[in-house]
Amino acid sequence: MDNVLWQCTIPLKPVTKKNSNQIVTRNGKYRLIPSEKFLRYQRECGWFIKSPAEPIDCKCNIKAVYYMPDRHRVDITNLHNALHDVLVHFEVIKDDNCKIVVGTDESRVKVDRQNPRTEITITRVEEITGFEV
Numbered sequence: 001m002d003n004v005l006w007q008c009t010i011p012l013k014p015v016t017k018k019n020s021n022q023i024v025t026r027n028g029k030y031r032l033i034p035s036e037k038f039l040r041y042q043r044e045c046g047w048f049i050k051s052p053a054e055p056i057d058c059k060c061n062i063k064a065v066y067y068m069p070d071r072h073r074v075d076i077t078n079l080h081n082a083l084h085d086v087l088v089h090f091e092v093i094k095d096d097n098c099k100i101v102v103g104t105d106e107s108r109v110k111v112d113r114q115n116p117r118t119e120i121t122i123t124r125v126e127e128i129t130g131f132e133v
Contacts, residue, residue, distance in 0.1 A: 005052075007122070064107045064118055104133055
């Protein structure tokens with residue numbers, strides 16, 4: 001698999017960013033900021049992420065298999081949102097816009113009660129002319 005750009009396993013219970021946001025006021029304006037739970041998760045991810053020499057800046061697919069500790073319903077798009085923000089924060093990917101992250105093919109949510117984690121594989125996506133955004 002020579003298209004693999006980066007792989008990692010984060011041995012932490014996956015969390016979403018969307019739930020439990022905090023509302024704060026700054027200069028009289030309301031802002032949403034991530035929850036303390038997400039910020040703690042993001043910090044802890046740093047122990048397991050080895051960033052590449054340069055952030056990935058080409059079209060790629062981010063396959064993420066999220067192993068949850070139970071069968072509670074979770075929104076995979078919210079898990080992707082949190083993971084992609086973590087990958088940008090630690091400079092694994094340059095940005096999570098649609099010009100770089102063009103897919104999340106083969107991503108899944110599974111259950112592993114003893115070992116919740118996220119297994120990530122980022123692969124290069126070959127150029128397809130005429131269909132880009």
